[in-house]
Amino acid sequence: MPCILNIETATEVCSVAVSVDGRVVFQKEETKGPSHAVLLGTFVDEAMEMLRAQNLKPDAVAVSCGPGSYTGLRIGVSEAKGLCFGLNIPLIALNSLKIMANGVSKMKDLQDYTLLCPMIDARRMEVYDVLLNKELQEVRPVSADIIDENSFAGYLGKERIVFFGNGAEKCKAVLKSEAALFLDNVYPRAFNMIGLAEEAYAAGDFVNVAYFEPFYLKEFVATALKNKVLAAVK
Structure with a gap:
């Protein structure tokens, strides 16, 4: 079984989990977001440090690809693609x-x-x-x-x-x-990506790291600035 690093940022929750041979060896999440830009890199660094201590490295990265928060998806997919490029490993995309x-x-x-x-x-x-x-x-x-x-x-x-x-x-x-x-208090979690990611890895179901984009479902619509002075500066 592979070692897969899973990243989930489709909603206000930020979570990372790592599985090795079907076992969860690392899991971290924050539900009081959104704070993905601050926390995701830290969670990933902690996961990678744990793997290095065990002389392991990911065989693939799985990312929650949408639908969901436009900003959250951009942050998660960017982090996942950077890891895949740097480690020369495949990327798995899973529906949120x-x-x-x-x-x-x-x-x-x-x-x-x-x-x-x-x-x-x-x-x-x-x-x-x-x-x-x-x-x-x-x-x-x-x-x-x-x-x-x-x-x-x-x-x-x-x-x-x-x-x-x-x-x-x-x-x-x-x-x-x-x-x-x-049901209350159900949200996308990296922990629940593990079985799906392992199935995708076994099937060779990977996406192109260079060209992959999140599944937004709708076009992003920016909110107009309420402060006219700031709007004029922009």
Whole structure:
């Protein structure tokens, strides 16, 4: 089994984990972000120092590639690409929503629920989401949705769906159904990338380090400056 360094920065959470031969040997995360620009480099340095002490180095880097925070994804992917260039190792890209679902799919008390719907906040009533079965296969593709009472009408009721992620909280009042379950405090974590990254490594599922870009799903829209003096200077 390979040694893989996993980086996750798609939401306000910053996390890094390392697996060696299927074992988690390093894990660090901060949930009170966003502080990726400050913390990510420190977490990676600590992980690399631990590996050097054991005469090890990563065989690959896995990164959460989106959808999610534009700034967070840029920071995470830039760090991952820099490591891959410097160490001459391959890059694995993993969907942020699927990373969340990978953790939830292992929960034993959800047997009665057939579909998983991870959601990442995309401002106002819009979320990035995907519908997956318990094997993490897509039932409905990744999309940016404005949630209303008719969202998931073709699925919710016919299927029992688990909703989770930082976009699910604002949907509770809208998606009212006995077939819906909302889980709190679920977010993408580097720890939940490990199994997915090892599968990708075994399959040789790598991306081009030079040309790879995060999966933003939507174009970045900059917020207009409120201070007219600053705006004029810009």
